[in-house]
Amino acid sequence: MSSLKDVARLAGVSVGTVSRYLNDPEHVREKTRNVIETAVQSLNYSPNAVARSLRRGRTSLVMVVVWAVGDPFYGDVIHGISEAAARKGYSIYIKEVHSTQMVPSSLDDIVLSRQADGVILLGGPSPFDVSEDFRTAPGTPPVVVAGEIAIRALSGLPAVRIDNLKAATDITRFLLGLGHKSVAFMSGEPGSILMIDREEGFRRALREAGLPLPDDYFTHGDLTIAGARRATRELLGQATPPTALICANDEMAIGAIAEARSLGLSVPDDLSVVGFDDIRYADVISPRLTTVGQPASLIGEQSFGQLWRLLQAGELKARTMIVPHRLVVRDSAAPPRRAG
Numbered sequence: 001m002s003s004l005k006d007v008a009r010l011a012g013v014s015v016g017t018v019s020r021y022l023n024d025p026e027h028v029r030e031k032t033r034n035v036i037e038t039a040v041q042s043l044n045y046s047p048n049a050v051a052r053s054l055r056r057g058r059t060s061l062v063m064v065v066v067w068a069v070g071d072p073f074y075g076d077v078i079h080g081i082s083e084a085a086a087r088k089g090y091s092i093y094i095k096e097v098h099s100t101q102m103v104p105s106s107l108d109d110i111v112l113s114r115q116a117d118g119v120i121l122l123g124g125p126s127p128f129d130v131s132e133d134f135r136t137a138p139g140t141p142p143v144v145v146a147g148e149i150a151i152r153a154l155s156g157l158p159a160v161r162i163d164n165l166k167a168a169t170d171i172t173r174f175l176l177g178l179g180h181k182s183v184a185f186m187s188g189e190p191g192s193i194l195m196i197d198r199e200e201g202f203r204r205a206l207r208e209a210g211l212p213l214p215d216d217y218f219t220h221g222d223l224t225i226a227g228a229r230r231a232t233r234e235l236l237g238q239a240t241p242p243t244a245l246i247c248a249n250d251e252m253a254i255g256a257i258a259e260a261r262s263l264g265l266s267v268p269d270d271l272s273v274v275g276f277d278d279i280r281y282a283d284v285i286s287p288r289l290t291t292v293g294q295p296a297s298l299i300g301e302q303s304f305g306q307l308w309r310l311l312q313a314g315e316l317k318a319r320t321m322i323v324p325h326r327l328v329v330r331d332s333a334a335p336p337r338r339a340g
Helices: 004-011 015-023 030-043 049-054 072-087 107-112 164-177 193-208 225-236 250-262 296-313
Strands: 061-066 091-096 118-121 143-146 159-161 183-187 218-220 244-247 272-277 290-293 320-322 326-328
Touching (some): 164 272, 164 290, 164 326, 183 225, 218 225, 244 250
C-alpha cells in the first residue's frame, strides 16, 4: 500500500503539503494540486475512510501506536488509556508497529494520515523517524508519549513516564545493600536511546559505591525472553560471573531466571535477578520477581488526560509528567553466597 510519504516523494513536495491537499485542497496552489493529484492516481493512493470523516469533523477516536500488542506492560497502559478515553466518550484503536517496521515507518505517516483526533505513542526498541511536517500542517492531531519511546530528529512531545534514572539507581542500590559487588546490567539493544537513563542510573549507583564498571558486565537482551536467555548464558560463562543481574524489563528478567535454572544455578542463591515494570507475571513466576514497579494503568490514564487537554486547547504544548515508581521486593534477590 502506498503511503503519504510515497505520494510526497513522487510529487516532489513535503508530506505536510500532501496532507494539506487531502484535507483542504483549496489552500494548495493549483499547480501543486495537479502534481499531487497525478501522484495520487499513479500510486492508486486512497486516504483512509476514517481520515475522510475527520475532514467533516472529529472522529472521537484515539490511535494508540504500540511496538507489540502482546507485551503485558503495554497491555496495562492501553487499558488505562481505554478507561480514561471511555469516560470522555472516546474510543481507541491500536496500530501495531513491529521493531523491523518502526525505522522506515515515519511518524509523519501515522499522524498526518488523520485517522484519529490524536495519537498516543507507546515504547519500542527502535526509534520513530519524524520531521517538522506534522507540527506545521494545518489541523495536525496532537501526539502524546506514554512511557519511553525513541524519537529521531524531533523532541519535546508531551510525555508521561517515571524517572528512569532514579528508578535504576534505586534498584542498583538495593542490590548493593544486600552485599553484591559484581552486578551486571542487561539493556535492550546496543546503543538503545530508550535505555540511556536506566543504564546511567546503574552506573551512578556503582560509582557512588566505588565499584568498577567492567564492560563485560553490560549486555543486551533485545527486550525479549529469548534474547535474555542468550545474553545470560554468555554472562554466566565468564571466568568471574556476576552475582546479581539487573534487567531493563521484566520479560528479560524472566528469561534470565529460566536460563540460570537451566544451567543448574539457583535464583537467588547463585544469581540474584531483578527486573523493571512489575508486569502481571512478576508475582507468579518462581522465584517471584523483585522489580521496579511502573504504574502502567496510571501512565495510560494520564497520557489520555494530556491528549484530552491538548484537544480542548487546540494547540500543542510540550509537558513531561513524571509519575512515581516503587521498588517491589519479592524473592528473586538475596545476599550473595559467594564473594563478588
